[in-house]
Amino acid sequence: AQKITQTQPGMFVQEKEAVTLDCTYDTSDPSYGLFWYKQPSSGEMIFLIYQGSYDQQNATEGRYSLNFQKARKSANLVISASQLGDSAMYFCAMREGRRAGSYQLTFGKGTKLSVIP
Amino acid sequence: EPEVTQTPSHQVTQMGQEVILRCVPISNHLYFYWYRQILGQKVEFLVSFYNNEISEKSEIFDDQFSVERPDGSNFTLKIRSTKLEDSAMYFCASIREDRFNEKLFFGSGTQLSVL
Numbered sequence: 563a564q565k566i567t568q569t570q571p572g573m574f575v576q577e578k579e580a581v582t583l584d585c586t587y588d589t590s591d592p593s594y595g596l597f598w599y600k601q602p603s604s605g606e607m608i609f610l611i612y613q614g615s616y617d618q619q620n621a622t623e624g625r626y627s628l629n630f631q632k633a634r635k636s637a638n639l640v641i642s643a644s645q646l647g648d649s650a651m652y653f654c655a656m657r658e659g660r661r662a663g664s665y666q667l668t669f670g671k672g673t674k675l676s677v678i679p
Numbered sequence: 680e681p682e683v684t685q686t687p688s689h690q691v692t693q694m695g696q697e698v699i700l701r702c703v704p705i706s707n708h709l710y711f712y713w714y715r716q717i718l719g720q721k722v723e724f725l726v727s728f729y730n731n732e733i734s735e736k737s738e739i740f741d742d743q744f745s746v747e748r749p750d751g752s753n754f755t756l757k758i759r760s761t762k763l764e765d766s767a768m769y770f771c772a773s774i775r776e777d778r779f780n781e782k783l784f785f786g787s788g789t790q791l792s793v794l
Binding site: 605612666667669670 | 710712714720722724727737768774777781782784785786787
């Protein structure tokens with residue numbers, strides 16, 4: 563079974579609108595962390611936002627927020643007020659409670675977001 | 680803000696050749712990682728390195744791969760005899776402490792093309 567599932571291969575959003583990118587995860591470990599990364603066409607992986615499994619509140623970083631629904635095992639990324647520069651691939655990733663020194667992130671297949679002017 | 684740097688940004692090599700990818704982690708970081716991303720696919724973990732030894736590696740990281748920290752600043756990934764399927768973007772990353780909520784920041788990547 564996939565540990566991270568991103569069901570939207572591609573999404574379109576109008577500039578200045580909000581958009582939600584879906585991510586569901588599968589783990590039996592009570593300790594885990596969820597991440598979102600942005601990959602523009604230039605190829606680098608840019609960290610956006612992090613949510614820990616024990617965090618009581620949804621994470622926010624500027625225009626990015628994470629809609630964390632633990633019971634549903636979903637960690638959707640919300641981008642408010644989309645900008646043309648938001649056009650990129652977006653990856654959801656998870657770190658499970660493994661032993662120290664092993665920062666093994668499991669990534670989803672990504673969602674390609676296109677912002678329309 | 681300090682960042683992880685990788686060189687070269689692009690590397691082209693012939694099948695069967697050895698290649699070394701270089702990374703300079705953030706200076707006070709202690710844990711180092713390599714990930715790779717084959718074109719159009721998800722990012723995959725290769726190896727983690729701490730205290731001058733490998734702490735974990737994936738199935739991908741076979742005998743053709745090795746890592747070392749030769750001089751206290753660089754962190755290298757060597758592929759001994761490259762294969763066509765090694766063509767990918769290789770990302771280096773580092774963290775200072777292995778706290779669970781430590782965020783993993785990647786370098787800008789090296790695009791390896793094996794011909």
